[in-house]
Amino acid sequence: MSQIPPPASVLVVGTVAFDTIETPFGRAERVLGGSATYATLAARLLADPVRLCAVVGGDFPEAHVDALKSRGVDTEGLARDPDGETFFWAGRYHHDLNHRDTLATHLNVLATFEPEIPESYRDTRVLCLGNLDPTVQATVLDQVTGPDGSGPSLVIMDTMNYWIESAPEALRSTLARVDVLVINDAEARELGDTSNLVRAARIIREMGPQTLVIKKGEHGALLFTGDLDAPTLFSAPAYPLEEVTDPTGAGDVFMGGFAGHLARCGEISDEAFREAIVTGSAMASHCVGAFGPENMLSLTLDDVNARVQEFRDLSAIPMRLSA
């Protein structure tokens, strides 16, 4: 166990975007989106300061920046390229909401994004590397020196199948420098090159991340900590939702809530990671109840705490069992 000394700042480097989302239940046109948007909104409910580093174009309305600021997010690191257009993503979810088709990806200003970490962000304790080119993620790692030059207390990273396939060497190089990798089960199977998640986890952790979180959507999440060959496992349930309106951003909210809890509790341990997973899951279960980041802009700590208690009830095994 180690500590994250206060003030346990969180920095999220990722995307701020316009999303057009179609689900069987409706459509949202060019709403505020992006991994850094969702993750900072989640983290800021738990931790302070929460810093955002991303890029937008000249078309990005100041009202969206104000929305982030109104929730307490530090937007000093939100770069604006007045001649470019904001990253745009459009997707359509299938009826079961577990699968989606990408209809459009316009990288726009993201294509040339070279994150410049503001001086005021460099002492960040908890660094979240959103899903970006692993080479770009590495340049962020170079710039975040931590309060004493020895780097952040904790580095959490996301990635996706695209980088696993197209930039395996850069990905390995960045993975070797992070503490926690947060990916979904399909990505874990691909990165570990095996269908067995326990075996995949061992292989991935050998690449660098001491801690691995595997998100399984409606089936919850798995946490691997401790010894590589005899890991400590935690299996978190998913919150069973009868209605899901829009899954967009749920994974980013999960990572933001995860990071925010660790910053809040100031501890790096198996127990803290378990709590962080439940907290991130609780926030994600709220996020999917409305289109875009709508619910994240009004979520309260009471909402989160109540949902965390529901997770406890959901997974409680009575203690009466005996032979």
Add this chain to the structure above:
Amino acid sequence: MSQIPPPASVLVVGTVAFDTIETPFGRAERVLGGSATYATLAARLLADPVRLCAVVGGDFPEAHVDALKSRGVDTEGLARDPDGETFFWAGRYHHDLNHRDTLATHLNVLATFEPEIPESYRDTRVLCLGNLDPTVQATVLDQVTGPDGSGPSLVIMDTMNYWIESAPEALRSTLARVDVLVINDAEARELGDTSNLVRAARIIREMGPQTLVIKKGEHGALLFTGDLDAPTLFSAPAYPLEEVTDPTGAGDVFMGGFAGHLARCGEISDEAFREAIVTGSAMASHCVGAFGPENMLSLTLDDVNARVQEFRDLSAIPMRLSA
């Protein structure tokens, strides 16, 4: 909450079979199999008496009957048709072991199986209806009068996609008479006619079973109890196995362990069902470690209790979370 008065007998009506099993790791030829074999071996570790009702052919070796007897299973209800051949199943598991192809199904004596429940079995408290024609399951329900003529204390039922598709009316009629339905997630989505498991659960429970258990393989199991519109849910993890040798019988062991625990604890309640699911899952995680019923023939109560403790550790959420 209600009670199951002692002696809380368990009766499993199902199949006893020869199985030929191929997995990426090996092959087993005409080994002892069948739902009633696996389920009674599991239940008997926890409860007594455990009764078996099934049919075999003239080709069934007495040594297999002796194996069941040696583990304490009451085989009085194992009918033998000397002119017929024993039910035979052959299957091949895919590399990920989550999917299998059926290579052969020879119903043989099972094609005309009309279970005759021995007089000594009719007072059974906990009745397990293995996956059979729902019309056949109903004839068993007619014969098991319970100790006082009011029927068993608890009826647990399994079924499969074949009956959901080919005998929907008979299935509905039998479902209306059972207390607990135990099916997998694909079957639940098909029976409830929706991809959302929470919604499917409500629809299925409206068909009769007050309690629903949905098995999700490597993702654990869900339990629905309580109010139909505001159910109490329990999400049980799966035991994360790095090596699975043969998944055959895991679902039947789960049901047998589930029933055996309820008989052992003598209580019908949400808490007892949660414990029963963890106990069944613990036993199933042992079953898949060897071909056929090999592990079930040597499993001890200490093995089960140790694995139950591992399930607790696996799903424990620390209690320190606060705002």
